[in-house]
Amino acid sequence: MRIAFGEQFEIPTGYLNSASIGIPPTRVAAAVGAAVERWSRGEDAPPVFDEHVATARAAWASLVGVDPTQVATGATVSQLIATVAAAVPDGTRVLTPRGEFTSVIFPFAAQSHRGVTVTEVDPAELVDRAPGYDLVAVSAVQSADGAIADLPGLRATGIRVLLDVTQALGWLPMDLTWVDWVVGAGYKWLLSPRGASWLAVRPQAREWTRPVAAGWYSGADPWDTVYGLPLRLADDARAYDLGPVWFAQVGAASALPWLAGLDRLAVRDHVVGLADDLLTRLDLPPQGSAIVALDLPGAAERLAEAGVRCSTRAGRARLAFHLYNTTEDVEVAVAAIRRARVG
Numbered sequence: 001m002r003i004a005f006g007e008q009f010e011i012p013t014g015y016l017n018s019a020s021i022g023i024p025p026t027r028v029a030a031a032v033g034a035a036v037e038r039w040s041r042g043e044d045a046p047p048v049f050d051e052h053v054a055t056a057r058a059a060w061a062s063l064v065g066v067d068p069t070q071v072a073t074g075a076t077v078s079q080l081i082a083t084v085a086a087a088v089p090d091g092t093r094v095l096t097p098r099g100e101f102t103s104v105i106f107p108f109a110a111q112s113h114r115g116v117t118v119t120e121v122d123p124a125e126l127v128d129r130a131p132g133y134d135l136v137a138v139s140a141v142q143s144a145d146g147a148i149a150d151l152p153g154l155r156a157t158g159i160r161v162l163l164d165v166t167q168a169l170g171w172l173p174m175d176l177t178w179v180d181w182v183v184g185a186g187y188k189w190l191l192s193p194r195g196a197s198w199l200a201v202r203p204q205a206r207e208w209t210r211p212v213a214a215g216w217y218s219g220a221d222p223w224d225t226v227y228g229l230p231l232r233l234a235d236d237a238r239a240y241d242l243g244p245v246w247f248a249q250v251g252a253a254s255a256l257p258w259l260a261g262l263d264r265l266a267v268r269d270h271v272v273g274l275a276d277d278l279l280t281r282l283d284l285p286p287q288g289s290a291i292v293a294l295d296l297p298g299a300a301e302r303l304a305e306a307g308v309r310c311s312t313r314a315g316r317a318r319l320a321f322h323l324y325n326t327t328e329d330v331e332v333a334v335a336a337i338r339r340a341r342v343g
Contacts, residue, residue: 004324005262011324014308014332019143019167019291019320022191024255031254032193035247047223049246052253059256060184060198063169064176072199072240075248077166077185078103079213080199081137083240084162084181087210088135091115095133095159097123099314101143104164108137127153135160140168144314146275146291148172160205171271171290171322173264180205186248189290189322191255195248201237211239218242267323274321274330281334292319299337306336 002009007025015023024032038044053073061068074080085107088094094108098120109118121129123142127150130136136159138149146167154161155178162181168174170189176182182200186192201209211218211233218241219225220234233239276286282294293316300317303310308329310319319333 002324002326005267007258009324012307012309013328014306016319016321016325016329016333017309017311018188018322019146019318020188020311021194022170022188022322023324024191024193024251025258028191028251028254032247032251035250039247046246049244049249050222052246052249053244056186056192056196056249056252056256057198059253059260060186060190061200062260063190063256064165064182064184064200066176066182066200066202069236069238070200070202072201072237072242073244073249074197074199074240074242075195075245076103077164077183077197078107079242080183080197080240081162081164081181082107083199083212084205084209085111085116086212087208088116089208092117092135093133094118094135094137095126095130096120096137097126097142097149099123099142099144100137101139101164101166104137104139104162123147123149126150127157130154130157130159133159135162137162137164139164139166140174141165141172141289141291143167143291144318145293145316146287146289146318146320148289151175160208167291170259171267173268176200181209186252186256190252190259192252193245193248193250195245196252199237199240201240209240213242214239215243217244262323270323271321271325274325274327275319277327278319278321278330278333281330282337290321292321293317294319294337296337302336302339303333306332306339308333308336 011023057071058068061071096105160180163179165184169184180202186196187194216226218239271290275292295316300312
């Protein structure tokens, strides 16, 4: 049992895989478990979950700095990005860094039949090349190595930006007030079950966004739009809503308000401090990110043998530190990596 930022976590020493799956507070896991128990006894009805959807939406909106009316809810990042990709004009030129996560760029690449093009450039060239394109699609923090995007530089270009904050929101403070579309999943740093994602649509971006997966839950009153025409969508971002994954929303409604109320600078300092401490102990330069990618032969195997939970991405061992990690996790990982170096 660990206590972090006022919450209890049942997390083993050496769990450094939050970039893949975040571990919920015990309270959040209990809330989801209770919902499953109620389901098993037939005690819930679909409208019961609307409150959880609304609570999670409002908390995610607070985390990204928008009004809840500008936030759509869905299950996955790629689904929500598709509402943008399917609506951009024919021939739209999209720029992205080389090696970007495919859920960000595949929805645009799938529109090639309309002349939509996606161009990859070296990450260091993204800001300089942006003025030659119509839209930039990029992650705030790269999944593969934790590299942080130059958000001030992108803002200065004036180009439309779609930003995936899945690997950033929850530990990295950001000014997102200028971003056209902000999208993110909840099952990593937001410590929620997989199946809850959100998309913030700025007013200036509404013309380029369409409810391509419109259904009953995107109606002005979901419980009055379950049958028949005419089309009667919500007049705000809920028009892009996808039917909610109920138990995921229960978990998100329990986790996100707590996360939104934390001192974000304190969270950032904690997780980045641990990640940079690991790098310093290995005589590597600090990177200022919660995600560390180690290109060291045998590192992933030695880490696994030592009981360290991490992942392998782009041929490197990827370690991710979150608010429930401690110096003890750093020490276990460093010892394992040193044995790999010696071996």
